[in-house]
Amino acid sequence: MNDTRAAQTTRHVTRTSGQRKLSQWIQQLVFVGPATFFFILIVIIPFFLGVYYSFTDWNGISRQINWIGIENYTHILTKDPDFRNAFWFTVRFTVVGIIVTNLLGFILAYLLTKPLRTRNILRTVFFMPNMIGGLLLGFIWQFIFIRGFAAVGEATGWTLFNLPWLGDRATSFWGIVIVFVWQTAGYLMVIYISALNNIPKDVLESAEIDGASRWQVIRNIILPLIMPAVTICLFLAISWAFKMFDLNLALTGGGPFKATESVALDIYNEAFTNNRLGLGTAKAVIFFVIVAIITSIQVRATKSREVEM
Amino acid sequence: MDVQSKYSARTLILEIIVILLGLVFLIPFYFLIINSVKSFGDILSNSASWPQQFVWSNYVDAWKAIDFPSALKNSLIVTIVSNLLLVLISAMAAYQMVRHPSRFNRILYFVLVAAMVIPFQSIMLPLMEMASAYRLSNSMLGLIVSYLGFGAPLSIFLFHGFVKNVPLEIEQAARVDGSNRYGVFFRIVCPLMMPMFVTVIILNTLWIWNDYLLPSLMLSSPEMRTIPLATYSFFGQYTKQWDMALPALVLGITPIIIFFLFLQRYIIQGITAGSVKG
Numbered sequence: 001m002n003d004t005r006a007a008q009t010t011r012h013v014t015r016t017s018g019q020r021k022l023s024q025w026i027q028q029l030v031f032v033g034p035a036t037f038f039f040i041l042i043v044i045i046p047f048f049l050g051v052y053y054s055f056t057d058w059n060g061i062s063r064q065i066n067w068i069g070i071e072n073y074t075h076i077l078t079k080d081p082d083f084r085n086a087f088w089f090t091v092r093f094t095v096v097g098i099i100v101t102n103l104l105g106f107i108l109a110y111l112l113t114k115p116l117r118t119r120n121i122l123r124t125v126f127f128m129p130n131m132i133g134g135l136l137l138g139f140i141w142q143f144i145f146i147r148g149f150a151a152v153g154e155a156t157g158w159t160l161f162n163l164p165w166l167g168d169r170a171t172s173f174w175g176i177v178i179v180f181v182w183q184t185a186g187y188l189m190v191i192y193i194s195a196l197n198n199i200p201k202d203v204l205e206s207a208e209i210d211g212a213s214r215w216q217v218i219r220n221i222i223l224p225l226i227m228p229a230v231t232i233c234l235f236l237a238i239s240w241a242f243k244m245f246d247l248n249l250a251l252t253g254g255g256p257f258k259a260t261e262s263v264a265l266d267i268y269n270e271a272f273t274n275n276r277l278g279l280g281t282a283k284a285v286i287f288f289v290i291v292a293i294i295t296s297i298q299v300r301a302t303k304s305r306e307v308e309m
Numbered sequence: 310m311d312v313q314s315k316y317s318a319r320t321l322i323l324e325i326i327v328i329l330l331g332l333v334f335l336i337p338f339y340f341l342i343i344n345s346v347k348s349f350g351d352i353l354s355n356s357a358s359w360p361q362q363f364v365w366s367n368y369v370d371a372w373k374a375i376d377f378p379s380a381l382k383n384s385l386i387v388t389i390v391s392n393l394l395l396v397l398i399s400a401m402a403a404y405q406m407v408r409h410p411s412r413f414n415r416i417l418y419f420v421l422v423a424a425m426v427i428p429f430q431s432i433m434l435p436l437m438e439m440a441s442a443y444r445l446s447n448s449m450l451g452l453i454v455s456y457l458g459f460g461a462p463l464s465i466f467l468f469h470g471f472v473k474n475v476p477l478e479i480e481q482a483a484r485v486d487g488s489n490r491y492g493v494f495f496r497i498v499c500p501l502m503m504p505m506f507v508t509v510i511i512l513n514t515l516w517i518w519n520d521y522l523l524p525s526l527m528l529s530s531p532e533m534r535t536i537p538l539a540t541y542s543f544f545g546q547y548t549k550q551w552d553m554a555l556p557a558l559v560l561g562i563t564p565i566i567i568f569f570l571f572l573q574r575y576i577i578q579g580i581t582a583g584s585v586k587g
Contacts, residue, residue, distance in 0.1 A: 035465060136519075
């Protein structure tokens, strides 16, 4: 043992190829081993176990787990209004959420790359909500919607603020959109700012000399050049919106009448409230497939629009 | 200088508009903070106005009710230990994968990247089952181990992109001078990777610190609660008890806001760097 270590450290030319092979094996094990071990233990094994459980009637308590084939899947796809409802909410929320956050994020970035005197502090202001986790954010906004909006409504007389923001199907949807936008627009803004700063100044200047309007510059020069950032921002917004859990849980608990129940929350309720873990894992498998398909389509679609600078 | 020369009336109008928008963004913080020092009756009668009298004892009550020192300590332990181990194992794995692109390592890297789209919900139920089988449930260790596994893909991905740009010549020079692979990694490569360490630590801190679902599944004892867990169980007990809830929320967000205000520059750089690679 001491001999081999000495051979390694002093790198004797006389080292045999067998020893070199062994030391390479040890290096591979030391460098890659720990991460691989935890990754397989925490992600890969549970993932495949989950696929297995999705074909069973596992309830989480009983020792007896019966294989029931695709029954869970047919149940979810044909007679599960909760899942359909949650899926529909998640899709609507994701579409609205990604459009609004990306528009606002881009507009903020565009304005805050202008030579404003307060731009550094404003960047901080817009970014700060992102530090707070979804759970605490949900509770904070519960208060804003219930008490804060009511106070503003009283002071201004605007009916918009007097709506039952969390008590009604339609308004609670927009309530969650508002909180989501407030939380994530600043993060996307940071990414858009760095992309805007990377656009070569001479390109913009020559467009100005050629008499391009502001809108033409944005559409034909800025947007194509920041496409890599658009790819990332869309990807982030889609995965955040689609996997949303904490925010609904704290803000509305999925209510009223499951109107704001996301897929992630539905899976959670199926497993822990209804104790149907087999059904829950089947939902999770479907959820995974959908997330994988949507994100890969999106990345492929926007990547093809990226141009080399 | 640039700022001075280009400043026009148009810019001023723009500036005012963005400042107003910024103020709108801050309104939730205003409501949260002023109401946290009001009496319950004062909160209900006028939530928007300045407090009639400052009830600082709200904070004392909330501090005790959520057992803030213990929650803060637990959050710090989980976040710090997970972070340190995660950057260490991820940086080492990424380094080896870049420098030894064997078939095994290429496949492993592909699987890691592909696994990034797995939603937590897809693994949580079997993970809990395994955790109780291996007696890792209701333990900090189980929670930290879970973060290592679930956090490894993104962290390795970020380090992988970075190591590719580390010039090989420096490492070769160190090898010629008699350093072994471990020495090269810890003494030469690690210092070069400092910016990426900062990025990965920041991204993982924001995730782990704010995470609710995994700790809620893994930890059941009250004395192990992290800040999100303590806040959640507190809300279950004191529904709509706003004079207790608001100070508790202020306490809950203060550590991460302080973290942000002190490391702002690095956080924004880290997020930019992380997103460009990611």
